[in-house]
Amino acid sequence: MTSAAPVAVQPVPRGGLGRLVGRRLVDWLPAAVVLVGGIAAWQGLVVALHVQQFLLPKPSSIATTFWNNRSELWHAGWFTFQEALGGFAIGSSLAILVALVLARWRPLSAALLPYAIAANAIPIIAFAPIANQWFAGGLTKSSKIFIAAVLCFFPVLVNTLRGLTSVRPQDLELMHSYAAGQVSIFRRVRIPTALPFIFSGLKVATVLAMIGAVVGEYFGGTQEQLGVLILDRTRIFQFPDAWAGIALACLLGIALYVAVSIAEWLALRWSPSTSA
């Protein structure tokens, strides 16, 4: 009888999200230096070269405006964020459902996937004015939710489908040796395999959802929408106001992206690339 000595075994990863962020703070230091340096350079160049405010305001005046208009901005931002979030949720979940159906019945996928890939390549945002017409002239949230959902749908669909079908043959062979049914194969092999693909689709979708909502608003909406606010302030030459709105749109987009990244980290803790 031999006794197997456990050699060169890595420890089970422990510690929560907090520790992960803590460890990463050091990793983020170079990026933080670039950010601060970039803003300082922007400020310095605008002052030194006497750049006109309508071309590019100073970061300090954008920040001041942001602070002074914070309640109005926050109100508009929240409205638009809800549109983006709604579109993201509807578009992504629909895409995942459709991908599951297409992966289960391959002939269907063969018939429809070329169109999904083609649709993924077209600038769907061009339909925004039409979408506004379809939904109460664009005065409600629904037209923007619609456009954001359509934008999110295709990348999530294509990524999820690729994930569901990129299962290793030996992983399936093992399941066949257990006489596993399709539901079991999806639950135990295909979906876990697809998760990293689904999350990369979702991360692309978060960015598209914000674009869809804000650009949709450019084509019509009410005063309480962030896109309308940016457009109106530009028209009346209040450029720092417009820039403050753009900054908020960026922050909201980043927040959504970070939220999905955290969900990804939580869902994929088993993966060597996440834990390492």
Next chain:
Amino acid sequence: MSVVRIEGVSKRFGNVTALEDIDVSIAEGEFVSLIGPSGCGKSTLLRIIGDLIQPTDGNIVVNGKPARKARIDRDYGIVFQDPVLYDWRTVAKNVALPLEMARWSRQKRAARVREMLELVELTGFEDHRPWQLSGGMQQRVSIARALSFDPALLLMDEPFGALDEMTRERLNMEVLRIWEQSGSTIVFVTHSIAEAVFLSTRVVVMSARPGRITSVIPIDLPQPRTASTREEPRFFELVTQVREALHLGSDLDRTAPAPETQEATA
């Protein structure tokens, strides 16, 4: 009673004949190795027994029923060359996978997983992820998984082919110990002559293109086999016998001129 009966099995992939007219019968409690050069169809034959590939011709009976029925009844456990562990499951949950599919209760599963990990000497690694283990440990998890539901038959497809010699010899001992303890029947595919002789009660020698059985050599080494078995004169005799049987199967390769010469004269 024979656990596996293979009658007149052939397999063609397009116009390539992978297996031709295979007849083997494997009795309960036997340890049978299939050995042959690469391309002789030994892995294909194993997959046909497991109903993962359908034969073109012939008949397979496993546990007295058609191979398909045996697979649906989960009559066999299988160990591949690659451990095929799921990264999204812990070691314990990988071992529990077939039990989960057979709808064992949570308590029964936990108890069996503990027992199996003890058997392959991996107690304490329950919560590790497969990629945190060495290759040899991963293969032991795979063996524990294959044995977890007490299959009458264990199919092993070059399970130690990717491991270094030392790990391979240690795992050979473990497989023998498990075979003695569980009393199951094992069909073992390998391309190592020493491994086949050391482990088996019978070695089935195959030749390539088309895959055929050229000889069946009973291994009469005393049981239980120990590390010193490898040093017995009888061990070397049997190794020589298997080697000669293999060369007989590839007779053409031996008498044919070397490839370079062939090219020069052509």
